[in-house]
Amino acid sequence: MGSLPTDNNIDNERFNNPIHHRRHIRIVCIGAGASGLLFxxxxxxxxxxxxxxxxxKNKGIAGxxxxxxxPGCACDYPAHNYTYTFEPKPDWPSVYASGPEVRQYFEDFAAKYHLANYCKTSHKVTRAQWDQRTGHWWVDACNLETKQTIKQECDILINATGVLNKPQWPAIPGLHDFQGKxxxxxxxxxxxxxxxxxIGLIGNGSSGQQILEAAQPIASxxxxxxxxxxxxxxxFGPSAQRDYSPSEIETFKTDPTALLSLRKASExxxxxxxxxxxxxxxxxxxxxxHLTTNMKSKLKDPxxxxxxxxxxxxxxxxPTPGINYLSALTAPNVTIAYGPIAKITHHGAISSSDPDLHxxxxxxxxxxGFNSTYTPGFPILNADNHNLxxxxxxxxxxxxxxxxxxxxDxxxxxxxxxxxxxWASGSFLAMIEAQAEYMMKLIDRYQSENWLSFAPKVEAVDELMEYSTKILKKTVWAENCSSWYKQGLKCPAAGSELNxxxxxxxxxxxxxxxxxxxxGSGxxxxxxLAELRAEDWDIAYKGNRFAWLGDGFSRTEVDPESDRAWxxxxxxxxxxxxxxxRRKVRTMKGERGKWGMAI
Structure with missing residues (x-):
């Protein structure tokens, strides 16, 4: 991108301070779920x-x-690994945590590190506009309680809203004419x-299976x-759902090695x-x-x-964990209606597979599930007023x-x-940590150099997409199934010409x-994401791109507590x-001492 004309105030601030002078940065983050809190x-x-x-936008944190x-809401990943990698929780009561227990983990995390100080709950962002001249974002947020709109200026905008947060209602004729609940x-x-x-239950993904397991025993x-x-x-984990015994929980509390061993095995x-x-x-x-044999043994019905x-x-x-799903699905008080629903009536539903049965x-x-398109829920406008x-x-x-x-752009x-x-090949919270740490590398450069703006190059992203297609074509994800992984693709029916x-x-x-x-894998x-590839980024500067060199002094020289001969x-x-x-130092089991030695 190059440099904008020199801003004398910016240059003077740099030239009157040591190398890598830190400027104050203003950041707005949207969303206080797992990723927003981690950020x-x-x-x-x-x-x-x-x-x-x-x-x-919610009244509370945890996304x-x-x-x-x-009913039945739970995490389908082993609880001891559904934590930040650096923040274990030794006292999970069971192998798989309930929804309220997971929510409590994130609330406790926020309280421990005083993160609520940064959060404005019941505030919904309604618009974001980039101003290239000043190098700032203008963010509009509506206070959902007072209905007043706040307009805030920031240097960097972080979207931590995720994708799976907008409920997707099925497009079925008569759905909202239903007179029951x-x-x-x-x-x-x-x-x-x-x-x-x-009860009628539409859907057999993870949430549908959990609801069925919870509702089947009490439904007529x-x-x-x-x-x-x-x-x-x-x-998904190495053992079935069960409660941990008091002695196991005590071991996890008092013996970090035992807990670490369990977490590493799952990961x-x-x-x-x-x-x-x-x-x-x-x-x-x-x-x-293996799964075919296992499912047949439980279904016992061709x-x-x-x-x-x-x-x-x-x-x-x-894939779905469905811990007790198949046994609940085949219970006497459950009927399976296969195929699309033809219509919803005032008091029920008619399946296309049996139109005579109400x-x-x-x-x-x-x-x-959710509207899994990546379309933002509010306008995000770039320098050319193009809306994301x-x-x-x-x-x-x-x-x-x-x-x-x-x-x-x-x-x-x-x-x-x-x-x-x-989404399909990595551990959820470990992946957001990789992203958060990558963001920190960019923010560090932005704060300690005279960057105006940064964005990935168009050609870099185009080539990444080209590479991705070549690899993804070899995977099961490219087979003929309907999946929210496939953005906008209507899969051909089984047996059609394209199959x-x-x-x-x-x-x-x-x-x-x-x-x-x-x-690829997680x-x-x-x-x-371990290293910042600056060659993939368009970077614009305020003034002379080397103004960050400052007044000729190092920061060590002006810090009385630093060793000048470090x-x-x-x-x-x-x-x-x-x-x-570096990889070997990080990852070699039992070899860190050897690889950490000088040669």
């Missing part, structure tokens, strides 16, 4: 001279765990009583409307899973055979097997981002879980071009200067 923690830990405001309160899993009405009710009857099968893993398991997602891989074939066991690879859709219902639950809502509208095809974190704007995130013979390659290519996933993503030493204990040696 605040990382910023507070490493930086001074900043102001941070986190706008959160999705504040919003999702449906209509409720969505992601916007649960806690006044709804399911006991002894005739439950009708499960299913459009496609789902691979049901059982627990190693997921970090070894990427081969499973490669089509034709032996690991995929082995797992598919008709149900043909409905519920997918024809596509394991992982094309997000399913009488008292409660209709839509466990139909338009660029990422579903009809425009696959949205593109740089390492799921930044967008070309949108300066000083960073996002968590943007397009290209490792046969020579056209299979065209089907996979189209799917790969629509996928919004990282083209550890692959972490290593990719580089004089008895041995070389500095970091290794090749990626591979």
């Amino acid at each position: 605040a923690y990382k910023l507070r830990r490493s930086f001074d001279d900043f102001s941070l405001t986190i706008y959160e 999705t765990w504040f919003e999702n309160r449906y 209509l409720v969505h899993s992601a916007d649960w009405d806690e006044s709804v009583d399911l006991k002894n009710k005739r 009857h439950l009708t499960s409307f299913i459009r496609q099968g789902a691979w049901t893993f059982g627990p 190693t398991r997921i970090n070894s899973s990427f081969p499973v997602f490669l089509s034709g891989n032996q690991a995929q074939a082995k797992l598919r055979s 008709a149900l097997e043909s409905i519920l066991i997918p024809s596509t690879g394991v992982g094309c859709r997000r 399913h009488d219902l008292d409660v209709l639950v839509c466990a139909t 809502q338009d660029r990422w509208a579903p009809e425009r095809g696959r949205p593109a981002a740089y390492f799921a974190t930044a967008i070309p 949108y300066s000083n704007y960073l996002t968590f879980f943007g397009p290209g995130n490792p 046969n013979g020579d056209d299979e390659d065209a089907t996979r290519q189209a799917a790969a071009e629509s996928l919004t996933l990282w083209p 550890p692959h993503f972490i290593e990719a 580089y004089i030493r008895e041995r070389d204990e500095g970091p290794f200067l090749s990626r591979e040696k």
Whole structure:
């Protein structure tokens, strides 16, 4: 981008201070869920001279765990690993935590590090506008209690709203004419009583399965409307759901080594899973055979097997834990209605697979997930007044981002879980830590140099998308299943021309071009974000690009507590200067001492 004309005030400030003089930076973050809270923690830990405001539309923090309160809501990843990597919780009561327990973890984290000081709850951001002349964002936020709008200026804008936060109602004729109780899993009405009710449940993803497990024992009857099968893993972790004994919890509290060993075992398991997602891989074939055998042993009905066991690879859709799902689904008080719903009536539903049968219902639950497009919920306007809502509208095809974190032409704007995130192949909280630390590297450069703006280059993102398509085409994610991983792609029906013979390659290519996933494993993503590739970024400066050199003095010279001869030493204990040696220091089990020694 180059430099703007010299701003004498900026240059004078630099020239009158030592190298890397820190300027005050103003940051606005949108969302106080897992990623927004982590961002605040990382910023507070490493930086001074900043102001941070986190706008959160809900009345409380914790994001999705504040919003999702449906019966049976739980985390389907082992609780000891559904924590920040540096913030273990030794006293989880069970292997898999309930929704309220996970919410409490994030609330406790925020309280421990005083993060609520940065949060404005019940504030919804309604607009953001970039001003290239000043190098600032203008952010409008509505106080949902007073209905007043706040206009705030900031240097850097962080979007931590995530993708899975806008409930997706199904497009079914007559849905909102239903005269019983209509409720969505992601916007649960806690006044709804399911006991002894005739319940209709649309959807068989993770939330649908959890609701079914919770509702089946108390319902008078439950009708499960299913459009496609789902691979049901059982627990994602190495053991089934159970409560920890008091002695186990005490061990985790008093013996950090035991807890660390458990956490590492679970993380190693997921970090070894990427081969499973490669089509034709032996690991995929082995797992598919195992799950098929396991599901058949529980279903014991060829008709149900043909409905519920997918024809596509394991992982094309997000696998579900379904710990007790299949036994609940086959209970005497459950009916399975397969295929699309033809219409909703005042008092029930009619499935297209049996149009003569009316399913009488008292409660209709839509466990139909979220609007998983990356389209922002409010206008985000760049220097040319181009709205990111338009660029990422579903009809425009696959949205593109740089390492799921930044967008070309949108300066000083960073996002968590943007397009290209490792949703299917990485550990959720470890991935946001990788993104947060990458953001900190950019913020550090911005604060200690005279940057005006930064954004990834268009050509860098174009080539990243080209690379991604080549890799993703080889994965099960590019097979013919309906999945929120595929941005805007309508999959051809099984048995159609595009699923046969020579056209299979065209089907996979189209799917790969629509996928919004990282083209690799979780550890692959972490290593990719480990270093800042400045050559991929457009950077504009305020004044002389070397003004950050300051007045000729180092910061060490002007700090009376610093050692002015810090580089004089008895041995070389500095970091290794090749990626591979640094990796070995970080990751070699039992070898850190050897690789950490001077050579």
